Amino acid sequence: VMDIKSRKTAHSPEEAKNLFHCVPRLPDRLPPILAVLDGIYTLERGPAFDGRVHRSNILVASSDVLSADMVGARIMGHEPRDIPILANAAANRNRPSDLSDIEVVGESIENVASYHEYDFAYHEDDQRCVPVPLARDGITGLFYRKYDETMCTYCASMNGLILSAIRYAWKGEPWDRVEVLTGKKMTPTPGMNKTILVGKCMYQKNRDNPNIKEMIPIKGCPPNPKTILKALHQAGIDADPMLFENIDQLPGFFMSRYEGKPEFDESFFQVS
Ligand code: SF4
Known part of the structure; x- marks a missing residue:
């Protein structure tokens, strides 16, 4: 979790220090980790409640956080090379951004991919x-x-x-x-x-x-x-x-979108 000061720094207006420069460097400071993308529900136009949620039933896991993110991007219909943070992270590590050095096991990406809008027009x-x-x-x-x-x-x-x-x-x-x-x-x-x-x-x-x-x-x-x-x-x-x-x-104002849809049954969101 990033503290407030670091978050402000990462959104610098200076091009050489901006978000697309800072975020790709975050994993450099991490110990070896297991990266898990929880795509049981995926969010179009995230990251907040005004996006549109889909029940997607996908989990992505990798011991390499960049590989997990690049696979996640393609599952959501976007090429990593078109996402500056991922393209810069790949370039910093001398890796291709076309997934050619990643072995995907389990479901194929093509079988589970669906396009998710990210922009608010x-x-x-x-x-x-x-x-x-x-x-x-x-x-x-x-x-x-x-x-x-x-x-x-x-x-x-x-x-x-x-x-x-x-x-x-x-x-x-x-x-x-x-x-x-x-x-x-x-x-x-x-x-x-x-x-x-x-x-x-x-x-x-x-x-x-x-x-x-x-x-x-x-x-x-x-x-x-x-x-x-x-x-x-x-x-x-x-x-x-x-x-x-x-x-x-x-957020309650947006909940009516999901009313009556079985994949959003309220019981899934209750802790018993
Ligand atoms: S954009 Fe400026 S005012 Fe707004 S939260 Fe960030 S540092 Fe604070």
């Missing part, structure tokens, strides 16, 4: 920049820039909450050209009326930026839910306080 035009489902709802006047690799775990855990709160707050009236910036390297767009800076990193980077007309900072690290709610209200987005007071209940 965004819609961008001159009226908005939002995830596609929010664009389908008709949201305009909001420019919630797409996350990048510099947003670390603690801001990321708030991101889904903020987007859900925004979606529930939409009443069909365009918002006032509100831009929301996250992570460590985004910069304000000229022509916005309000700019929400999520997290200490965004505040420190952009607090003096002349392109900001009205700055709404959320300075914490990680950002405090109450401050986020206040910022949304200041931007004219009437987010429901209940969502921020009962964060632990938010």
